[in-house]
Amino acid sequence: xxxxxxxxxxxxxxxxxxxxxxxxxxxxxxxxxxxxxxxxxxxxxxxxxxxxxxxxxxxxxxxxxxxxxxxxxxxxxxxxxxxxxxxxxxxxxxxxxxxxxxxxxxxxxxxxxxxxxxxxxxxxxxxxxxxxxxxxxxxxxxxxxxxxxxxxxxxxxxxxxxxxxxxxxxxxxxxxxxxxxxxxxxxxxxxxxxxxxxxxxxxxxxxxxxxxxxxxxxxxxxxxxxxxxxxxxxxxxxxxxxxxxxxxxxxxxxxxxxxxxxxxxxxxxxxxxxxxxxxxxxxxxxxxxxxxxxxxxxxxxxxxxxxxxxxxxxxxx
Amino acid sequence: xxxxxxxxxxxxxxxxxxxxxxxxxxxxxxxxxxxxxxxxxxxxxxxxxxxxxxxxxxxxxxxxxxxxxxxxxxxxxxxxxxxxxxxxxxxxxxxxxxxxxxxxxxxxxxxxxxxxxxxxxxxxxxxxxxxxxxxxxxxxxxxxxxxxxxxxxxxxxxxxxxxxxxxxxxxxxxxxxxxxxxxxxxxxxxxxxxxxxxxxxxxxxxxxxxxxxxxxxxxxxxxxxxxxxxxxxxxxxxxxxxxxxxxxx
Ligand SMILES: Cc1cc2nc3c(=O)[nH]c(=O)nc-3n(C[C@H](O)[C@H](O)[C@H](O)COP(=O)(O)OP(=O)(O)OC[C@H]3O[C@@H](n4cnc5c(N)ncnc54)[C@H](O)[C@@H]3O)c2cc1C
Ligand SMILES: Nc1ncnc2c1ncn2[C@@H]1O[C@H](COP(=O)(O)O)[C@@H](O)[C@H]1O
Numbered sequence: 001x002x003x004x005x006x007x008x009x010x011x012x013x014x015x016x017x018x019x020x021x022x023x024x025x026x027x028x029x030x031x032x033x034x035x036x037x038x039x040x041x042x043x044x045x046x047x048x049x050x051x052x053x054x055x056x057x058x059x060x061x062x063x064x065x066x067x068x069x070x071x072x073x074x075x076x077x078x079x080x081x082x083x084x085x086x087x088x089x090x091x092x093x094x095x096x097x098x099x100x101x102x103x104x105x106x107x108x109x110x111x112x113x114x115x116x117x118x119x120x121x122x123x124x125x126x127x128x129x130x131x132x133x134x135x136x137x138x139x140x141x142x143x144x145x146x147x148x149x150x151x152x153x154x155x156x157x158x159x160x161x162x163x164x165x166x167x168x169x170x171x172x173x174x175x176x177x178x179x180x181x182x183x184x185x186x187x188x189x190x191x192x193x194x195x196x197x198x199x200x201x202x203x204x205x206x207x208x209x210x211x212x213x214x215x216x217x218x219x220x221x222x223x224x225x226x227x228x229x230x231x232x233x234x235x236x237x238x239x240x241x242x243x244x245x246x247x248x249x250x251x252x253x254x255x256x257x258x259x260x261x262x263x264x265x266x267x268x269x270x271x272x273x274x275x276x277x278x279x280x281x282x283x284x285x286x287x288x289x290x291x292x293x294x295x296x297x298x299x300x301x302x303x304x305x306x307x308x309x310x311x312x313x314x315x316x317x
Numbered sequence: 318x319x320x321x322x323x324x325x326x327x328x329x330x331x332x333x334x335x336x337x338x339x340x341x342x343x344x345x346x347x348x349x350x351x352x353x354x355x356x357x358x359x360x361x362x363x364x365x366x367x368x369x370x371x372x373x374x375x376x377x378x379x380x381x382x383x384x385x386x387x388x389x390x391x392x393x394x395x396x397x398x399x400x401x402x403x404x405x406x407x408x409x410x411x412x413x414x415x416x417x418x419x420x421x422x423x424x425x426x427x428x429x430x431x432x433x434x435x436x437x438x439x440x441x442x443x444x445x446x447x448x449x450x451x452x453x454x455x456x457x458x459x460x461x462x463x464x465x466x467x468x469x470x471x472x473x474x475x476x477x478x479x480x481x482x483x484x485x486x487x488x489x490x491x492x493x494x495x496x497x498x499x500x501x502x503x504x505x506x507x508x509x510x511x512x513x514x515x516x517x518x519x520x521x522x523x524x525x526x527x528x529x530x531x532x533x534x535x536x537x538x539x540x541x542x543x544x545x546x547x548x549x550x551x552x553x554x555x556x557x558x559x560x561x562x563x564x565x566x
Contacts, residue, residue, distance in 0.1 A: 010478075069483070070446065070456055093476040097458045100411070100443035104450035109412045109531035112441050122535060127440055131334040132343050135535040175455035176485045179471065183479035192477075196566065220566055232496060238461065238475045245355075245435060245495065247477070253565040264330070270543060274565050276555060282548075289545040291563070294555050304552040312556055314566050 001030030001120070006077060006089035006098070007048055011041040011066065014048055016193050017090035017147075019154035022053055024147040025088045026155070027117040031055045034162070035080070037073055037170070039066035045164050052159035062170035067178035068094050072170065074101035079169050081106050081142055085120070091146040103144040110144040111136060115151035129244040129267040149192060150250035150271060184237050188214075191240070194223035195317065196253045197272070199242055201265075202229035203258020203279070203298055210236055212302045213257060219309045221316025225249065225269075227259045243268035258298045261286025278302065318465075319374045320363045321427040322397065323418055324356040326381055326388040327438040340536040352388045355433025357395070357500035358493045362463060363431050364396035365498065371465050374398050378421060380414055382406050386516060393511035394503030400516045401425075405528060411439070413521075413528040415447035420524040422452060427488070429470070434459050434492040445492035455485035461496040 003025045008015040018034070025032045033056040034048045045059040058080075064072040077098070081087060087102065089095035091113045103110040115133070116124035122137045123145060191197060198213050198220070210224065217224050225247070226240040242249055244267035254272035259265060261277070261284055269275070270289055277290040278301045287293040294301060328334065329349040337344050352360075366372040377392035379385040380403040389400040403417055422430065432445040449456035457463075461480070462473035474481045475494045503511070521528045549555045559566045 070449075070458075074450060093459060093474075096442050097446065097456075100446035101450035101456065103443070104412065104415060104447035107412070109410050110441075110443055111532065112443060118535075125440075126540070127537070128328070128334040128343060128438055129440065130540055132336050132537050133540050134537045136532040137535055138532055140531050173453075174486070175453075176457075176483050179482040179484050181476075181479065181481045228495065237479060238494075238496065239477060239479050244437070244440070253559065263333070270540075274559070274563050275543075275545065276559065287546060287548070289543045291545060291547055292555055292558055293546070293548045294552065295548065296552070301552050305556065308552050308556045309566075312560060314556070314560055317566075 001085045002083060003028055003030045003032050003086040003088060004080065004084040005032055005034045006087065006095065007034050007036045007044065008090050008092045008094050009036065009038060009041060009044040011038045012043060014044050015090065015092065016154060016190070017092050017149040019051060019157065020149035020152040021088050021090040021147040022051055022155040023152040024114065024117055025086065026053045028086050028120050030085060033058060035060065035077070037065045037076060039063055047157070049162040049164050050158050050160050052156035054160045054162045057162050057164045058167045059164060060167050060170050064172035065170050068098065069176050069178060070098045070101045071173040071175040073098050074105055075173065076170050077102040078105035084142060086143045086145060088145050088147060091148050095146050099144060099146055106142055106144070108140040108142055108144050109138070110146065111138055112146050113148045114145055115148050129263050130270065131263065148248055150248050184239050188217060189221060189223045191223040191225050191242070191247050192249055194251055196220045196222035197225050197249050197251045198222050198255040198257065199225035199227065199259060200230055200235070200257050201227035201259030202233065204230055204235055207235040215306050216302065216309065219306065219314065219316065227265050256286050256290070257302060259286055260284045261289065318372050318428040319376070319425070320366065320372050321376050321378055321422065321425060321430045322356070322359050322363050322392065323378045323430065323432050323444070324360060324388050324392050325353040325436050326350050326379065326385040327353045327436055330354055330437055336537055336539045340538060342534065342537050350384070352391050353433050353436050355435055355493055358495065358497050359431040359433050360392045360395050360397060361498045361500040362493060366465070367396065376401065376425060376427065378418065379403070380405055380409055380417055389516055390511050391503065393514045394508045395501060399514055401519060402516050403519045403521060403524065405521050408530060409528055410530050410532060411441045411443035411447055412531065413526060414444050415451055416526045417521060417524050418448050419451040420526060429487070429489050429491065431491045431493060434494050445490050449490040455489045457483055457485050457489060458492045459494045460491050461494050463491065463497070
């Protein structure tokens, strides 16, 4: 059995979600090959070759692959599929965009966003916003799987010594072209891997008020997230959204501020180790999942939180 | 330009889902069902393009049981011109849905298909990408902005790092994200009018698609329950508990 893991990267760095996918792939059993498709991505291939549990790295470099356009990448994956029992990708927006297209080309029913590997053909995945967990067995010859990164430990970044091999086969389908990106330049830890996350909701009332959360985040070394309502209202950019249809996070500590706790939000954070919340409505559903709930007006409590952290000399770990 | 909009009937997003005691699935008996929220956004997009004069006809499609007709009526009341119902009892996986949609695309020859990015029941996030692959069309997924011009469409996509802009050759597949628009409520007169609009019926057999599931559901369980509910009386207590008792800061 051989498993192909599609690497998520930006041509410069391997994304951390790829490391979680490698762990899931190793649990499926078999040799793990990582495919790095892009352009000018030698550093990514190099990084992938050092990851523990990877036995081979294939690098496909072509201008057509630079921007991860699904129309160009999916045929490349489909073309090499016959050598593998499984094709695995992290359930990032890149993985979600490309893999189903590859699956269709291979006449395969993808298994999305798995949280557990039961056996090589059987996986657990959340359905209905995580209100139910389905165990499904794939009958397809090649299993195509995307992996929820918070459910698998990252593979060690060092310890492997995989061979790196260049592969061809890329071409431009001529269907789409990348025009540009407006990425949030965030100095803070990444939302999906941060040890602490502090999120704001509609209760924050404005984007400017998120500065209060950022000050606390700075002290704790935390990432800042948001509910859909806060994003829809334009307080913060879309990539802050935590939830069923946003990002899934599972930090050591999640602090929800002015968030009611709708099921769609809980879907993205209820696997956090400890949940704290600040909300002025004691009936808010967020209290039902919070280990430490504070009924208070956030405009008082958040500044107080900052000074209390300072007073107790608490610093980022 | 003609647009096809696939709409799925799903459990209403406000309903608390219950897992069946025999672990065979979730209990859908007597629960409120609605159009998948992302599909409402897709219909709204298509109807707005029609109102703007870029689109001449909007065709809504659903694949599912007899009751899915209600979802088509909603799409028609929102402004779709006519509808197609592929009648099928039982579960349909994204690949089978995509194959049937591909057949309907051959018959209807639309210039664009606009889908939701994700159905909130299976949370698969696959159908649009699969349809695009089967047809060999361009795909713009998770879109929050759409600009059409001659023979091309430019979309803004919501990605993990922020936003991305991609130009797509026509014909194209779009899957829509939450922030593309706010779907309208159908007015009473439009609901009345929608009753007279045509719904064509078909079967998977007529489309020549094998709908046999590829995935076997072994079991469906409740997720682990969290023991929440504990409260603290002050910010000071919150910090001290986080620091000393649970030790996460
Ligand atoms: C298809 C679909 C997908 C969705 N996906 C997501 C998703 O991925 N993520 C997500 O988050 N949501 C998602 N939602 C939306 C979700 O249903 C809720 O509407 C949303 O999470 C509510 O955000 P909120 O808690 O910030 O706002 P609200 O529900 O309005 O809650 C605001 C809270 O702030 C509190 N508050 C107000 N002022 C103060 C104050 N001064 N001090 C303290 N507390 C205060 C209030 O008591 C209230 O509890 C989705 C919905 C749909 C239909
Ligand atoms: N049975 C169905 N009938 C009509 N449209 C569907 C159906 N299943 C999926 N879709 C479309 O595909 C999108 C994505 O669904 P999924 O891939 O299941 O998450 C939905 O938002 C719908 O637009």
